[in-house]
Amino acid sequence: MAINWFKYSAPTTFYGLAGKLIPWFGISAAILFAVGLYIGFFVAPIDYQQGEFYRIIFIHVPASIISMFLYLIMAGYAALGLIFNTRLSSMMATAIAPTGALFAFISLWTGALWGKPMWGAWWVWDARLTSELILLFLYLGYIALHASIDEPRRADRAAALLAIVGSVNVPIIYFSVKWWNTLHQGSTIKFSGTSMHVAMQQAMFITLVACWLYAIAVILARVRSIILERERHTKWITELPEVK
Amino acid sequence: MFGLLLLVIRRDLMLAMRRRADVLTTLIFFVMVVSLFPLGVGPEMDMLRKMAPGVLWVAALLSSMLSLGRLFSADHLDGTLEQMMLAPQSLSMLVLGKMAAHWMVSGLPLVLMAPVLGIQFDMSAEALGILIVGLLLGTPILSMIGGIGAALTLGLRGGGVLLSLLVLPLCIPVLIFGTGAVEAVSTGLSVASHLSLLGALLVLALAFTPWVTAQALRISME
Numbered sequence: 001m002a003i004n005w006f007k008y009s010a011p012t013t014f015y016g017l018a019g020k021l022i023p024w025f026g027i028s029a030a031i032l033f034a035v036g037l038y039i040g041f042f043v044a045p046i047d048y049q050q051g052e053f054y055r056i057i058f059i060h061v062p063a064s065i066i067s068m069f070l071y072l073i074m075a076g077y078a079a080l081g082l083i084f085n086t087r088l089s090s091m092m093a094t095a096i097a098p099t100g101a102l103f104a105f106i107s108l109w110t111g112a113l114w115g116k117p118m119w120g121a122w123w124v125w126d127a128r129l130t131s132e133l134i135l136l137f138l139y140l141g142y143i144a145l146h147a148s149i150d151e152p153r154r155a156d157r158a159a160a161l162l163a164i165v166g167s168v169n170v171p172i173i174y175f176s177v178k179w180w181n182t183l184h185q186g187s188t189i190k191f192s193g194t195s196m197h198v199a200m201q202q203a204m205f206i207t208l209v210a211c212w213l214y215a216i217a218v219i220l221a222r223v224r225s226i227i228l229e230r231e232r233h234t235k236w237i238t239e240l241p242e243v244k
Numbered sequence: 245m246f247g248l249l250l251l252v253i254r255r256d257l258m259l260a261m262r263r264r265a266d267v268l269t270t271l272i273f274f275v276m277v278v279s280l281f282p283l284g285v286g287p288e289m290d291m292l293r294k295m296a297p298g299v300l301w302v303a304a305l306l307s308s309m310l311s312l313g314r315l316f317s318a319d320h321l322d323g324t325l326e327q328m329m330l331a332p333q334s335l336s337m338l339v340l341g342k343m344a345a346h347w348m349v350s351g352l353p354l355v356l357m358a359p360v361l362g363i364q365f366d367m368s369a370e371a372l373g374i375l376i377v378g379l380l381l382g383t384p385i386l387s388m389i390g391g392i393g394a395a396l397t398l399g400l401r402g403g404g405v406l407l408s409l410l411v412l413p414l415c416i417p418v419l420i421f422g423t424g425a426v427e428a429v430s431t432g433l434s435v436a437s438h439l440s441l442l443g444a445l446l447v448l449a450l451a452f453t454p455w456v457t458a459q460a461l462r463i464s465m466e
Contacts, residue, residue: 137413144409148400157463158396162410165392165456169414172445176417180424 011088011227012236018220025220029213036206044199053117058203060110062211063103064132070100070215071135074142075167078160088223090156091230093163094146095222099215101139107132127178134173138166152230248333252341253348259318260349266314271353274307278361289366296365297375297426301419304354304383309408311350312390315342316398316461329465335458343384343391343454351383371429374439378422381442385418388453395460417445 008014040058047054074096081090111129112122123129142159149155231237238244260267281299282292319325328338358379362372393411397403425438 134413134416137409141410141413144406145396148397148402148406154463154466158460161392161456161460161463162396165414168452169417172417173413176420176441180420 009086009088011091011231014088015224015227018224022217022220022224025213025217029210029217032206032210032213036203036210039199040203040207044203045197053114056110056114058207060107060114061204062208063110064107065208066211066215067100067103067107067132067135070096070103071138071163071170072167074100075163078156078163082157082160082164087230088227090160091223091226092219093160094156095219095226097139097143097146098222099218101136101143103211103215104132104136104139108136127174127180130177131174134177135170138170142166245334245337248337249341249344252338253345256342256345257348260345266311267349267353270307270311270350271357273310274303274354274357275361277303277306279364282365292365293367294430296362296367297371297423299365300358300361300375301379301382301422304351304358304379305386305412305415305419307354308350308383308386308390309411311346312387312394312407312411313404315346315391315394317394317403320398320465325461326465329461335461336454339391339395339457339461340450340454343387343457346391347384347387351387355379355383367426368429371426374429374435375426377439378425378442381439381446382418382422385442385446385449386415388449388457389414389418391457392453392460395457395464398461398464418442421445 008017037058040055044055046052074093077089077093077096080086081093108129111132115124116122142163145162146155146159149158228237228243278299281295285291285295316325319328329335331338355376358375359372362375367375390407390411393407396410397407400406421438421442425435425442428435428438
């Protein structure tokens with residue numbers, strides 16, 4: 001059976017598909033969040049060093065991982081849009097940026113909440129923290145550039161180029177920040193235990209999957225809005241039941 | 245090809261010399277920002293000596309942002325840029341020439357001014373030497389990375405602030421290695437590693453940024 005892989009690369013068909021998928025991703029994200037947070041907060045044992053405070057990792061770690069991956073995925077979509085001129089890829093890149101920025105912010109915020117009781121400071125100029133902050137700046141730059149260009153085509157292409165330049169720079173920035181910190185002083189913060197309790201692992205894994213599902217649901221919803229906005233003059237939009 | 249490069253550099257330098265005030269404003273801004281720091285944090289020499297490389301580098305970063313907006317805007321307004329893009333020669337080479345001229349006008353004066361300001365912060369002669377070498381390697385990178393931002397924001401409203409927002413995060417490695425080299429002098433560590441990394445960044449920027457900037461110009465002008 002020959003499958004037409006490109007069928008859903010057109011906004012017309014993808015709009016309907018995304019609409020059907022959103023409830024599935026949304027509901028499963030909600031269920032997994034409930035399960036993961038229940039295990040994390042009530043089943044997982046207390047850490048012998050960090051006490052109850054460590055439990056914020058069930059939000060913090062998934063948010064950090066996703067914020068980093070989303071930037072690469074966004075740059076990938078942006079590159080596809082720039083190279084093959086596919087409209088949907090650029091729309092996806094635009095839709096991913098706010099979610100990525102949100103996760104980067106959550107990661108910094110929860111990190112600060114954890115850092116205050118554990119390190120005694122809301123903020124430490126640690127390599128990981130600093131590179132996460134710079135990642136947030138890169139997201140904000142992308143969003144700001146896209147927002148300040150009125151013509152959608154130019155906005156897509158200019159922001160795509162910025163995202164690609166940014167993704168090339170991410171490893172350089174990461175290592176420079178790492179060396180910057182280690183050159184100044186030896187790393188004072190290390191993860192205490194390498195072996196985690198099974199319940200902690202499960203809770204973290206489940207919340208990670210839940211965060212991914214949430215991110216996908218939100219991105220699909222946003223891309224639907226972008227499609228509606230960009231294609232509002234076309235016939236198929238005016239014939240949609242929800243638009244009529 | 246190099247004839248073209250020299251031609252563009254000479255043209256941009258001549259244009260800059262006709263409007264000397266622009267060049268001077270950048271330099272005065274640099275001097276002023278650096279002079280504000282002792283007023284802000286207090287005149288203790290020990291602290292100032294420690295801060296000096298960071299202050300000088302950040303000030304150089306900010307003042308090179310100031311003049312970036314002018315990199316393409318004048319040529320864009322009078323239509324020269326369109327003619328340049330129609331020219332049969334490579335646009336990347338033209339862009340490289342403009343970046344080089346921009347560095348000579350807004351980067352080089354800062355490098356020459358830096359030792360004077362460093363003395364105000366009581367930096368040692370050895371640290372000053374490394375600072376200058378670092379700035380010589382680093383400020384061209386700032387002009388080149390800034391070129392990408394300037395091309396992307398060409399003709400946008402509020403372009404100046406947006407430009408800084410886009411370019412500053414990308415300049416962080418240059419800042420880190422530039423200040424790191426000077427710090428290494430005072431702590432007795434090897435300076436060569438930082439300077440080598442700066443040199444590597446310079447080569448990387450030379451290879452890629454003119455081409456990326458040319459693409460950005462094509463996107464902005466179509």
